[in-house]
Amino acid sequence: MEKQQERALLIGLNITTNVKKIDDIDINESMEELKELTKAAGAEVVGSLIQNRPAIDSAYYVGKGKVEELRQYCEATDATMVIFNDELSGAHIRNIEEAVGIKVIDRTTLILDIFAQRALSKEGKLQVELAQLRYRLPRLYGMGGAMSRTGAGIGTRGPGEQKLEIDKRHILNKVADIRRELKEVSKNRETQRVQRMKSNIPIVALVGYTNAGKSTLLNELIKTHKDYEEEKEVFVKNMLFATLDVTLRKATLPNKRDFLVVDTVGFVSKLPHDLVDAFKATLEEVKYADLILHVIDATNSSYELQKQTTESVLKDLKSDDKKTIIVYNKVDKLELDIYPKNQKDKVYISAKKGINMDKLLSMIEEALMEDTYNVSLLIPYERGDIFSKIKDKYNVNDFNYEENGISVDVNLDEEDYNIYKDYILNR
Numbered sequence: 001m002e003k004q005q006e007r008a009l010l011i012g013l014n015i016t017t018n019v020k021k022i023d024d025i026d027i028n029e030s031m032e033e034l035k036e037l038t039k040a041a042g043a044e045v046v047g048s049l050i051q052n053r054p055a056i057d058s059a060y061y062v063g064k065g066k067v068e069e070l071r072q073y074c075e076a077t078d079a080t081m082v083i084f085n086d087e088l089s090g091a092h093i094r095n096i097e098e099a100v101g102i103k104v105i106d107r108t109t110l111i112l113d114i115f116a117q118r119a120l121s122k123e124g125k126l127q128v129e130l131a132q133l134r135y136r137l138p139r140l141y142g143m144g145g146a147m148s149r150t151g152a153g154i155g156t157r158g159p160g161e162q163k164l165e166i167d168k169r170h171i172l173n174k175v176a177d178i179r180r181e182l183k184e185v186s187k188n189r190e191t192q193r194v195q196r197m198k199s200n201i202p203i204v205a206l207v208g209y210t211n212a213g214k215s216t217l218l219n220e221l222i223k224t225h226k227d228y229e230e231e232k233e234v235f236v237k238n239m240l241f242a243t244l245d246v247t248l249r250k251a252t253l254p255n256k257r258d259f260l261v262v263d264t265v266g267f268v269s270k271l272p273h274d275l276v277d278a279f280k281a282t283l284e285e286v287k288y289a290d291l292i293l294h295v296i297d298a299t300n301s302s303y304e305l306q307k308q309t310t311e312s313v314l315k316d317l318k319s320d321d322k323k324t325i326i327v328y329n330k331v332d333k334l335e336l337d338i339y340p341k342n343q344k345d346k347v348y349i350s351a352k353k354g355i356n357m358d359k360l361l362s363m364i365e366e367a368l369m370e371d372t373y374n375v376s377l378l379i380p381y382e383r384g385d386i387f388s389k390i391k392d393k394y395n396v397n398d399f400n401y402e403e404n405g406i407s408v409d410v411n412l413d414e415e416d417y418n419i420y421k422d423y424i425l426n427r
Helices: 027-041 064-077 088-101 105-117 122-139 142-150 166-200 214-223 271-290 303-316 357-368 380-393 414-419
Strands: 006-015 044-053 079-082 104-105 201-206 247-252 258-263 289-295 324-329 346-348 373-379 405-412
Touching: 006 027, 006 064, 027 044, 027 105, 044 064, 044 303, 064 088, 079 405, 088 122, 104 105, 105 166, 122 201, 142 201, 201 214, 201 303, 214 247, 214 289, 214 324, 271 380, 289 303, 289 346, 289 357, 324 357, 346 357, 373 380, 373 414, 380 405, 405 414
Parallel strands: 006 044, 006 079, 079 104, 201 258, 201 289, 289 324, 324 346
Antiparallel strands: 247 258, 373 405
16 A cells, blocks of 8 residues: 655744844745755645744744644645744644644754665664654653654654653663664774775765765766776765765776775754764764865855855864865756856866866865875885885886886875885985
C-alpha cells in the first residue's frame, strides 16, 4: 500500500519591532527556504501564511486570532500538518495542536527529520539522534500529548521514546550512551586521519550552503584521477541536504600530483544549534585541510548572506584563517552570460557544465604548491628506495636515467626538501 504524502501548511512570524540587521534573512526568503526544506522532507506544501506582530505571543506564538484563522485554513486545504518557521517551545506546540487539531512541528524538528532520513553512516545517525534527544529534553513536559505521537511521518522519526512518561533521566542516560559511542567512532576517524596526514597527500575541503553544488563539484574533480569509476561519485539531487555524510575521494592536479577532496555537510539559515554542535566533530575535517573551497550558488539572491553563514561556522571551527578559494557555482544559470573576472581567490564556474573547471584546478594547484619547492633531483641508482618514495608520493611519471642516477623534476614539500636537499641539482 502506497504511503500517503503529508500536506503541510507553513507559518512564519515577522516581528515588526525588530531593527533589521545586515545579517537578517528576509522573511519571504526564509519562508521560501522553509518550503524547500518541507519538499526535501517529502511533504507537499499546500499553503503559506506570514503573521506580522510586534512580539511573540506567549501562548500561541502567532496569537489566538491567527491560530483560529489557521484552523480554518487547514480544513480548507486538507492540511495534515502545520510547520512553523521558527523554533517553538513545548507549550506553544501543545496549545497550537489543541487549537488546530492536527500535528504541529517547527523548523528545527523539520531539519532534524531530514537529517534522520539522510544520515547513512553510523556516526551520522548517532549525531542526529543526539541532536534530537537534546532538542526534546527541555520540551518533555511542555508538549503534553504531542510527546505521545506514534506512527510514521515527518516529526516522528528518531530515537523513539516519544511517550510523556519517559523521564529526563532516561534521555540523559541515552545521551551519555551516544556520546560514548561517538567517542569510539571519533577515535577510529582520528586513526584514519593520522594515516592520511602521514601520506602527505594535500587535502581540499568543500564547504558551503546546502544545495550550492558541492557534491556535483566533487564528482567533477574526482574524474581527474586515474582510478576514477562512476561508482565513486556521490549522490546528487537538486534539493536541500541531498547528502550528509562526509565523503573523501582522490583527485589529480594538472601537475599529476594527487590530492584528497573532502565533501562536508551543507549549511542552512537557522540551523539548529544542537545539530551544529553534534556535527562539529564531522566538520572538524575542515580544520585539517590544506585548502578550503567555499562553494556558493551564484544564482541565489541571498548568496552574500549564505556566504556569511558559512564563514560564521568556519570561524566557530577556528578555520576562518585557512587558505580559501571562493567558488561561485552555477554560472550557466545566470540570466546574462556575463560575470566578474576570475581573481586569485575567486572563480566563477559551472561544475555541471564544466565551465572554468580547468581554471579552478589550476588555482587549486597554485594554492597547494605555494609552500613547495620546484627542484630537479639526481638520485643515485643505489638509492632506489628514495626514488620509489618520491615517485609514489608525488605521482611522478616523467624521469630520466642518467649516467650517475635517476633525474626527476618535482615539487617537494618543505619536509622532503630538507630530507632530500643533498640530491638537488644546481643548488
